[in-house]
Amino acid sequence: MNTLTAKKPATSLNLKWLKLAPITVIVLLAVLSPVLGTFDPERVVADPSLSPDGDHFFGTDPSGMDIYSRVLAAAGRNLLIATGAVVLTSIVALAVGLLTGMNESRSGIRAYLARGASRVLDLFDAVPAIIVAMVFVALYGVSPTTLVVSIAIIMVPAQARLVRTEVLRIRGEGYVDAARMSGEGEFTVLVREVAPNASWPIIENASYVFGVAVILTAALGFLGIGLPPPTPEWGSMISRGASDAAVGRWWSALFPALALSLTVGSVALASSLIRTRR
Amino acid sequence: MNRLLNRTLGTQRWWVTRILVLPLHLLVFAVVTFFLVRAIPGDPVLAVTDGDITPEQYEAVKESLGLNGSIPEQLARHIGNVATFDLGDAMVSGRPVLEEFGSRLPSTLELVFLALLSVGIFSLFASALIVFRPKNPVSRVLFVYARTAGAVPEFVWGVAAIFLFYATLHWAPAPLGRVAGRMRMPETVTGFPLLDALIEGNTRAAVSMIEHLVLPIAVLTIAQSALLTKVLVSGLQEATSAAPTRFRIASGAPRSAVVTSMYRRAAPPAVTIVGQMTGNLVGGAVIIEALFGLGGMGQYAVDAINSKDIVAIQGFLIVISVLTLLVFLLIDVATMALDCRRRPGAAGVAL
Numbered sequence: 001m002n003t004l005t006a007k008k009p010a011t012s013l014n015l016k017w018l019k020l021a022p023i024t025v026i027v028l029l030a031v032l033s034p035v036l037g038t039f040d041p042e043r044v045v046a047d048p049s050l051s052p053d054g055d056h057f058f059g060t061d062p063s064g065m066d067i068y069s070r071v072l073a074a075a076g077r078n079l080l081i082a083t084g085a086v087v088l089t090s091i092v093a094l095a096v097g098l099l100t101g102m103n104e105s106r107s108g109i110r111a112y113l114a115r116g117a118s119r120v121l122d123l124f125d126a127v128p129a130i131i132v133a134m135v136f137v138a139l140y141g142v143s144p145t146t147l148v149v150s151i152a153i154i155m156v157p158a159q160a161r162l163v164r165t166e167v168l169r170i171r172g173e174g175y176v177d178a179a180r181m182s183g184e185g186e187f188t189v190l191v192r193e194v195a196p197n198a199s200w201p202i203i204e205n206a207s208y209v210f211g212v213a214v215i216l217t218a219a220l221g222f223l224g225i226g227l228p229p230p231t232p233e234w235g236s237m238i239s240r241g242a243s244d245a246a247v248g249r250w251w252s253a254l255f256p257a258l259a260l261s262l263t264v265g266s267v268a269l270a271s272s273l274i275r276t277r278r
Numbered sequence: 279m280n281r282l283l284n285r286t287l288g289t290q291r292w293w294v295t296r297i298l299v300l301p302l303h304l305l306v307f308a309v310v311t312f313f314l315v316r317a318i319p320g321d322p323v324l325a326v327t328d329g330d331i332t333p334e335q336y337e338a339v340k341e342s343l344g345l346n347g348s349i350p351e352q353l354a355r356h357i358g359n360v361a362t363f364d365l366g367d368a369m370v371s372g373r374p375v376l377e378e379f380g381s382r383l384p385s386t387l388e389l390v391f392l393a394l395l396s397v398g399i400f401s402l403f404a405s406a407l408i409v410f411r412p413k414n415p416v417s418r419v420l421f422v423y424a425r426t427a428g429a430v431p432e433f434v435w436g437v438a439a440i441f442l443f444y445a446t447l448h449w450a451p452a453p454l455g456r457v458a459g460r461m462r463m464p465e466t467v468t469g470f471p472l473l474d475a476l477i478e479g480n481t482r483a484a485v486s487m488i489e490h491l492v493l494p495i496a497v498l499t500i501a502q503s504a505l506l507t508k509v510l511v512s513g514l515q516e517a518t519s520a521a522p523t524r525f526r527i528a529s530g531a532p533r534s535a536v537v538t539s540m541y542r543r544a545a546p547p548a549v550t551i552v553g554q555m556t557g558n559l560v561g562g563a564v565i566i567e568a569l570f571g572l573g574g575m576g577q578y579a580v581d582a583i584n585s586k587d588i589v590a591i592q593g594f595l596i597v598i599s600v601l602t603l604l605v606f607l608l609i610d611v612a613t614m615a616l617d618c619r620r621r622p623g624a625a626g627v628a629l
Contacts, residue, residue, distance in 0.1 A: 120306055126553070126602045128561030131579075131595065138583040138591045139318055215431045222433045223568055223576075225583045238437060242569060245441035246453060253441070257434040264429045 019273050022266030030075035039066035041073035042230040049244060052251050059251040061240055065230065067252055071259050074232035079263070081144050082213035085151035089209050090202045093156045096121070097163020098190060098198065102171065104164070118164065121157040129154045133216050137225055144227075147220070151213045159209065162201035170197050207271030211264040218260055234260045292621035293611050300607060307599040308360040311592050312353055315343065322588065342369060343588060365593035370585050375593035378578065383597065384469035385456070386567065386574035390559045392491065393498040397555060400503045401548075405510035409518070410537070424507040432501035432562045436569045439497050450493045453570040457486045494566045502558055509551045513544025546617040553609035557602050 029036065039045040044064040052059040058067035103114035136150035170176060179193045220226030221235025229236055234256040241253025315322060323339045331339070340346055344356055344366070359366065365375040407417040443450040451458060456471055464474040464483055475484040517523055517540040526536045564576035575594070582590035614621045
């Protein structure tokens with residue numbers, strides 16, 4: 001094994017890490033946005049709908065706010081919400097997947113509960129994500145926290161199913177039996193043997209969850225029911241830009257849309273690094 | 279129980295049992311919507327009304343939300359209401375929620391149906407091009423597009439399309455409704471606007487509607503086709519090297535017969551994904567309706583959310599859930615009909 005990796009040319013190993021470059025740049029831009037931003041992102045700073053020039057790099061929106069500063073300021077918020085959603089989804093999905101997977105082929109009431117839970121989760125997976133997000137936001141209000149929780153609720157069924165499938169496979173593996181026979185308790189087996197081996201599908205799929213989280217947050221903002229203006233947020237910026245685009249002013253929708261798509265794309269690119277199977 | 283079902287239904291059991299679980303699924307959604315509203319932090323009545331009401335109004339709102347009585351009582355009443363399709367009266371308009379949906383749901387369904395048709399046709403052609411003409415530059419572009427499924431959401435495509443085809447090229451009409459301004463909508467017969475215009479013989483309205491629908495449907499197609507194309511391509515590629523395909527080629531079957539059989543083999547996973555696609559398209563339609571001012575369920579839901587109309591929102595979730603349940607029922611029965619290995623109880627059959 002070692003000899004095989006040693007034979008590989010050194011350059012291919014280095015080039016591989018370039019896949020991390022786009023997302024690193026985006027995160028850096030988001031972190032440095034207070035320094036890089038040229039205007040207050042939540043104030044009217046100039047005439048409305050100015051085209052891009054030396055002062056306002058990306059122009060101004062219909063109410064006269066600087067688009068460049070707002071796109072940058074929104075990056076941090078959108079990235080944080082998506083990261084929070086990925087973390088929460090992964091933790092809950094791992095727990096749910098482990099519990100349903102380990103109990104499903106037992107006998108008795110726990111098996112029925114586990115199978116029932118799996119079916120109910122499958123049912124929820126069927127409802128369109130944006131509808132669930134809309135209802136959730138309508139009932140519990142909009143804040144970064146409710147956004148994170150609602151995205152997690154939307155993504156947990158699919159992720160938990162991935163874990164469950166993996167758990168069902170691992171249950172019969174030799175090392176699980178070996179751990180049991182060496183006297184480890186059921187909980188220890190679950191945490192030390194099954195969980196680490198069953199979590200790779202959610203790690204692999206994390207970039208997808210991240211993409212959905214970014215897009216859902218923006219979609220709610222686009223519908224005018226996400227984070228309220230003047231909070232900088234890509235979705236609501238694209239929505240305001242839509243009326244501009246209809247009269248031929250391309251800039252106020254283009255730049256937030258580019259930011260959104262580049263973020264989703266670069267996370268997908270970075271995640272192809274850890275995609276070991278398939 | 280199992281034996282009884284087998285004896286009475288025989289070989290038809292697979293689809294009958296699938297239909298029989300539908301009410302159970304509906305019950306699950308009824309219970310979940312019930313607890314979603316009860317889980318609102320604090321007093322839901324105050325959350326909806328901002329607290330600026332008289333005690334009598336408070337009681338009235340409480341009753342319209344179904345919050346009077348004990349929890350089991352409320353739950354029983356709620357399930358009874360859902361079972362009889364009584365979704366309550368919208369708090370803003372005072373009209374029954376179901377009636378309000380009745381005039382809006384068909385136009386959304388029309389958009390979803392046309393978009394689904396368009397996605398299906400696009401995916402069939404795109405997958406054929408990718409699999410049978412892999413070196414064609416167009417199919418290379420399509421292949422990359424299929425792999426980046428969903429990276430660019432429909433509202434971005436929509437704004438780009440409005441800028442390009444309306445603002446710059448002036449090919450598309452203004453994104454401000456279903457028909458040109460001042461034109462009256464046709465009489466309601468079926469509720470589906472385009473179908474009504476055709477029934478009425480009102481060609482001017484029908485043409486105007488089609489003009490207004492081209493861009494939204496094109497946007498939905500571009501934004502949503504990637505998933506179906508990807509599934510079809512992988513199914514076809516698998517079918518290319520499958521033994522039955524090689525047998526057909528070796529025995530000199532005409533090219534069209536080989537291609538048909540390959541699509542037949544790729545069909546079950548593609549049909550399964552159509553269920554998810556329909557869900558995605560309903561979600562996409564909600565956004566596209568808001569962008570193109572098409573009315574329908576999307577705008578209604580956004581208005582309901584902005585006016586905190588919990589009764590309407592609850593009804594919205596239930597109606598969409600019932601819709602997806604029905605679609606998934608159809609899809610399940612269709613895949614089971616296409617591929618008998620997918621029928622329940624067929625697990626023991628040799629694959």
